[in-house]
Amino acid sequence: MARMTMIEAIRDAQDVAMSRDEKVVVFGQDVGYFGGVFRCTKGLQEKYGLQRCFDTPINESGIVGAAVGMGAYGLRPCVEIQFADYMYPAFDQIVSEAARLRHRSNKDFTAPLTIRMPTGGGIYGGQTHSQSPEALFAHVSGLKTMIPSNPYDAKGMLIAAIEDDDPVVFLEPKRLYNGPFDGYHEKAVTPWSKHELGEVPEGHYTVPVGKAAIRRPGEAVTILAYGTMVHVALAAAEETGIDAEVVDLRSIVPLDMETIEASVRKTGRCVVVHEATLTAGFGAELVALISQHCFWHLQAPPIRVTGYDTPYPHAHEWEYFPGPVRVGAALKTVMEAS
Amino acid sequence: MARMTMIEAIRDAQDVAMSRDEKVVVFGQDVGYFGGVFRCTKGLQEKYGLQRCFDTPINESGIVGAAVGMGAYGLRPCVEIQFADYMYPAFDQIVSEAARLRHRSNKDFTAPLTIRMPTGGGIYGGQTHSQSPEALFAHVSGLKTMIPSNPYDAKGMLIAAIEDDDPVVFLEPKRLYNGPFDGYHEKAVTPWSKHELGEVPEGHYTVPVGKAAIRRPGEAVTILAYGTMVHVALAAAEETGIDAEVVDLRSIVPLDMETIEASVRKTGRCVVVHEATLTAGFGAELVALISQHCFWHLQAPPIRVTGYDTPYPHAHEWEYFPGPVRVGAALKTVMEAS
Amino acid sequence: MATNRIFSLHVPEPECRPGDTPDFSKFEVPVAGEVVRPPVDVDAEDIHDHAYDIIRVLDDDGKAVGPWAEGLEDDEALKGLRDMMTVRSFDSRMLMAQRQGKTSFYMQALGEEAVSCAFQAALSPGDMNFPTYRQQGLLVTSGYPMLDMMNQIYSNSADPLHGRQLPIMYSSKEHGFFSISGNLGTQFIQAVGWAMASAINGDSKIAAGWIGDGATAESDFHSALVFASTFRAPCILNIVNNQWAISTFQGIARGRAATFASRGLGFGIPSLRVDGNDFYAVYAVAKWAAERAHLGHGATLIEHVTYRAGPHSTSDDPSGYRPKTEAADWPLGDPIARLKQHCIARGIWSEERHEQAQAEIDSEVIRTQKEAEKNGTLHDGPRASPRDMFEDVFKELPPHLKRQRQEAGI
Amino acid sequence: MATNRIFSLHVPEPECRPGDTPDFSKFEVPVAGEVVRPPVDVDAEDIHDHAYDIIRVLDDDGKAVGPWAEGLEDDEALKGLRDMMTVRSFDSRMLMAQRQGKTSFYMQALGEEAVSCAFQAALSPGDMNFPTYRQQGLLVTSGYPMLDMMNQIYSNSADPLHGRQLPIMYSSKEHGFFSISGNLGTQFIQAVGWAMASAINGDSKIAAGWIGDGATAESDFHSALVFASTFRAPCILNIVNNQWAISTFQGIARGRAATFASRGLGFGIPSLRVDGNDFYAVYAVAKWAAERAHLGHGATLIEHVTYRAGPHSTSDDPSGYRPKTEAADWPLGDPIARLKQHCIARGIWSEERHEQAQAEIDSEVIRTQKEAEKNGTLHDGPRASPRDMFEDVFKELPPHLKRQRQEAGI
Numbered sequence A, B: 001m002a003r004m005t006m007i008e009a010i011r012d013a014q015d016v017a018m019s020r021d022e023k024v025v026v027f028g029q030d031v032g033y034f035g036g037v038f039r040c041t042k043g044l045q046e047k048y049g050l051q052r053c054f055d056t057p058i059n060e061s062g063i064v065g066a067a068v069g070m071g072a073y074g075l076r077p078c079v080e081i082q083f084a085d086y087m088y089p090a091f092d093q094i095v096s097e098a099a100r101l102r103h104r105s106n107k108d109f110t111a112p113l114t115i116r117m118p119t120g121g122g123i124y125g126g127q128t129h130s131q132s133p134e135a136l137f138a139h140v141s142g143l144k145t146m147i148p149s150n151p152y153d154a155k156g157m158l159i160a161a162i163e164d165d166d167p168v169v170f171l172e173p174k175r176l177y178n179g180p181f182d183g184y185h186e187k188a189v190t191p192w193s194k195h196e197l198g199e200v201p202e203g204h205y206t207v208p209v210g211k212a213a214i215r216r217p218g219e220a221v222t223i224l225a226y227g228t229m230v231h232v233a234l235a236a237a238e239e240t241g242i243d244a245e246v247v248d249l250r251s252i253v254p255l256d257m258e259t260i261e262a263s264v265r266k267t268g269r270c271v272v273v274h275e276a277t278l279t280a281g282f283g284a285e286l287v288a289l290i291s292q293h294c295f296w297h298l299q300a301p302p303i304r305v306t307g308y309d310t311p312y313p314h315a316h317e318w319e320y321f322p323g324p325v326r327v328g329a330a331l332k333t334v335m336e337a338s
Numbered sequence C, D: 001m002a003t004n005r006i007f008s009l010h011v012p013e014p015e016c017r018p019g020d021t022p023d024f025s026k027f028e029v030p031v032a033g034e035v036v037r038p039p040v041d042v043d044a045e046d047i048h049d050h051a052y053d054i055i056r057v058l059d060d061d062g063k064a065v066g067p068w069a070e071g072l073e074d075d076e077a078l079k080g081l082r083d084m085m086t087v088r089s090f091d092s093r094m095l096m097a098q099r100q101g102k103t104s105f106y107m108q109a110l111g112e113e114a115v116s117c118a119f120q121a122a123l124s125p126g127d128m129n130f131p132t133y134r135q136q137g138l139l140v141t142s143g144y145p146m147l148d149m150m151n152q153i154y155s156n157s158a159d160p161l162h163g164r165q166l167p168i169m170y171s172s173k174e175h176g177f178f179s180i181s182g183n184l185g186t187q188f189i190q191a192v193g194w195a196m197a198s199a200i201n202g203d204s205k206i207a208a209g210w211i212g213d214g215a216t217a218e219s220d221f222h223s224a225l226v227f228a229s230t231f232r233a234p235c236i237l238n239i240v241n242n243q244w245a246i247s248t249f250q251g252i253a254r255g256r257a258a259t260f261a262s263r264g265l266g267f268g269i270p271s272l273r274v275d276g277n278d279f280y281a282v283y284a285v286a287k288w289a290a291e292r293a294h295l296g297h298g299a300t301l302i303e304h305v306t307y308r309a310g311p312h313s314t315s316d317d318p319s320g321y322r323p324k325t326e327a328a329d330w331p332l333g334d335p336i337a338r339l340k341q342h343c344i345a346r347g348i349w350s351e352e353r354h355e356q357a358q359a360e361i362d363s364e365v366i367r368t369q370k371e372a373e374k375n376g377t378l379h380d381g382p383r384a385s386p387r388d389m390f391e392d393v394f395k396e397l398p399p400h401l402k403r404q405r406q407e408a409g410i
């Protein structure tokens, strides 16, 4: 066991995967010699050589398109898109190609890719370094979409993603890279080394795909969250003193409906939290699922706390960010409703 | 007044817009001399010349990117993407550029574009000529997304879209081009000339943006639908004899929540129908909104009837398509629930 | 708006439209045998002119002439002829089947048969094509069963793709034929990725990308050239310039450039143009490019100059945008007629044998069609179970799809 | 995996990395005055070599020589010098402000000042740039108020963009400067679209697109060239080759091609390379290209060869990927030093005047900074109201945003 930041855990996951399977290759912009702008691939080129970890031209469609071809050949590419905000040029290759290849070729060809990308806000990155596009992936059949909330999961989930035979979009909440950010930007961030989930086993292990984790058991209300919002939710529960059950979804497709249903049936109330814009965000799917499947157990309308339907701001980041105050207010509303 | 197909209505809308405002230009693949693979721009090049209606290279990003530049210059481009399934290469220009330009430049520059694209299934088009990607647009702040269900609306809405100063994605249900398809593919389609909404005024008129239309008033249950599904919903209501109120949303962003809320509060029950895949589809947003805002009025869990979370099939199109039988079953379920 | 027009938009137009008389007088018909055959390790700029000239081997008398005229054995020439005849016969039967409502859609390769048949003949087992929808010749030449092609077209119970794909969107890993995508251009960079993987893996297999003249405008054409150039991927990048992209003439995609092949030079990729209706020339150029790749010199770009003699697809009617006789006037002739003439000139073929072969092929196609129809057609007879819709979306059926399948009651 | 390696992947690497001694001996320093100045209606292929050579006007003694040495008047040269000095002084203050926590982010143009300052000097009022984040010189040269730039950088109450955009993502229609996007490449095709609109409208205005060496790999580079070529759009397409794309050397984007400029030839677009650190040369080439566009000959592609002397941004530390002294060894020198030398050689400038100008500029920058800070900085003082977040998403606030704003309580 070692204490690691999320960056180190992500790097370690790739290291483990590359050392166990020489079909695993890693590439993307600045990931080679330099080890990535967030340093998530540091040292991999030195260790595995230029053939297995290299810089690419700045062309996201090319990165994913080449990875699809490599996957069809039999390799297992793990590629980095420098920011999730820059995945759009690759969207066609992700949606029309990677996601459909197995089905359309009757598994003659498959696309066992992992597409890593830093996601989310909280770093004063403005509208092009802060987006959370997970709902766009969730709507596409054939893709798995994962979002870890801590180093332990990040490593275990990323190894699982790389070993998965389906294409996986792996969204890394960049605000969590160095510590469990709870939304209080004025406070110094606690480093992962002081957090139990910063404790990361050496070598190989996986976190099962599609299994949520209950980060805080509770009886009064269920909070569904993933990524950075898990820590915000925990802070809101703490502050309001409301006995919320905080469910960390970890993967949104496939989704752990069993855990979600059990929790919401128990509590009868639900708050859904994400950073992405509200309309047609993944929170809508969660509320819709709960409304369909837990309708008779619901004691109050489910509430979404999300980014607003505007471009991600620069100066007004903290008014936009769904922090513990907004989540706390929603908890109170949902508890008071009757 | 003239009886028109939806194709003729769309063509006429562009004609009217071009004749009234020489800043309106029309371009896309095959739209010039040939008049478009669905003939929606037929005769416009002949009438307005090569400078205002022309063929482009096959590059969707180029089409929308050039349109963004033209919009910034002061023109009002109305471009065609040959099938909605082929919009993905343009997604970056739509999301990162057209949708954000006004906001990010503090209205120094704007993108008054209309991006037309045939959408939806029902023509044995397989996975790349049948998709319904409206939810992907709805999630993006700064875009308006419209889907007409008949020639009258198609013309009035398209003129409104072209005249709108914001970027509009205009999805044309291709299965409705020639008649109000209700999901019974074995039956010959009734032509628009036999339908009152095939009655299209000459010259200029607009259908207001963001206003739904009630196609069938009813007391028992609300069906929220758009595009082809409006006609499927009407057929299902007819067949089941359930007194459903059929709301044709027409525009999903902005959304006419007033009409939706009034209807659902009245009926207390709701079925949402769309062709797009279920997970994170726009139906999720509708159910989420209803669950949040009409919670205390709901007498049964809202139900979604949608495409399945698979690529759009070829041979199994009619098993996949959410036809009147599936919608009818949902109506019964939602009526029986208590 | 400005009243004194200063600038105006240049919109290229074809020489002639319906009603006009086709005029190919500006098209310089290449003289067979004139273009030099450079060493395979040549640098792109050293064969700059190859991106503008057209390599042609078969002359007007059907003789194979010049430096590219070598390597095609007698049996290979005859097989090529047979393959092309098979493609054409197959196309015409399937077109008819579509008209009869037995399937939803069809696309012919009429007039372009040499491009894919000759190219495939130059590949080795294990090499991988990333084709477009107009390269059925690759499958026929590689010996993929015609029956499977028809089963796919009919979306029937024996369809290898279980009715999931539009007709003609074949896939066969075994036959080196990557799953066809409906989205133009995407496969060009995938071919480069596959070739990069072969290189990473220390393999000896090469990839071939395919794209139409119109689709060169797509962004993934650029992605492919960038990656192929940077990583010296062992691949061949084929542009099939058949003059038309649905209703749009090639000048819209080509713009001011003299040729599509010249696009490769700015990437340092040797780029050649070949007479796509000359089976021999396509074969020779493909062999050259394959050897180049095998020797570690990286990618080659080939522009195959040909003509789409049929409609774009069964959804298209070209009489709306080009003169009906344009195909007949195409100055590079018909690929089957030209190879037939060559085989006769070579003394290994005759009119009689040709007629006989034609009859054999036609009856084999018809026989196979009958067999295929026993497995069903789109609207009649057996087909894959609708349950199958839910399979292979993922390797394992996830809970939400299990639930949806249950709800579907299938 | 294969054991006998046959193919292997070629991954280009720079000549030197941290710890190595920079070695530009392979870089052929162009001789000033040697490249011919063709007529503006020239065809692309007729100036093929211009895509490989480097146009240079200022020689080692600061003399302007050769066919491109004309048109830059005394006052223009002095204004250019002043503009470049202003950009550098501004950059160094804003860099410091970022380090002091007054804003979140900054990007310098250190070493590349000539490219945008000289280019802008060659444009006419009404022309429109579609810049990247490293063309602040365009704004300075066009007379955009430095105060507004600073207000934007500070996201303060006077920020013309209301705190919505990352620092340096300026926008000014009035000054012919299109809103900067964080997404690389998108603006290149937009520039072509703007130019097409100018042509459609019968206007006389031209557009200029900007892209970095690294970003030429993006797909919209291709879209831009395709559309510019086909529609002969009146525009100038600028590639700023500053040798690096964050940590990635230009060889990764360029691949096997000798130059970036050569990419234009395959589109029939005249393509030239220019010494980007030679103010005079950039000015002359830009004037030539602008004249070309004005006379209806369409697009020109210009590769500006320069060097990014600073870090990519304040988030970057180049010592991790390139030798610290590489910038100093860059063989094309420093643009300010070179134009200064020229002005002195020309007899219109002196060391003393230079020093004095430097002092004036520095104090003007500091004075402006103080003024800007009165309007607030990112974390201190006044700024736009958070209500403003909801404005201008659409022309009119739609009901759902109204509701969200209410819920936000702002």
Ligand SMILES: Cc1ncc(C[n+]2csc(CCOP(=O)(O)OP(=O)(O)O)c2C)c(N)n1
Binding pocket: B029, B058, B082, B086, B089, C132, C134, C182, C183, C184, C211, C212, C213, C214, C215, C216, C240, C242, C244, C245, C246, C308, C312
């Ligand atoms: C991304 C995308 N855009 C548009 C289309 C629609 N489309 C199908 S084929 C075609 C023309 C292609 O022409 P070309 O590349 O020359 O190939 P050809 O059909 O001539 O073989 C078009 C526009 C598509 N399939 N994919």
Ligand SMILES: Cc1ncc(C[n+]2csc(CCOP(=O)(O)OP(=O)(O)O)c2C)c(N)n1
Binding pocket: A029, A058, A082, A086, A089, D132, D134, D182, D183, D184, D211, D212, D213, D214, D215, D216, D240, D242, D244, D245, D246, D308, D312
């Ligand atoms: C679509 C997209 N992909 C990636 C990035 C991240 N990124 C920002 S700048 C940059 C390097 C660009 O290099 P170059 O084009 O050479 O311009 P320079 O910074 O040298 O001026 C990268 C990769 C981005 N902004 N947009």
Ligand SMILES: [Mg+2]
Binding pocket: C212, C213, C214, C240, C241, C242, C243, C244, C245, C246, C308
């Ligand atoms: Mg073609």
Ligand SMILES: [Mg+2]
Binding pocket: D212, D213, D214, D240, D241, D242, D243, D244, D245, D246, D308
């Ligand atoms: Mg650069």
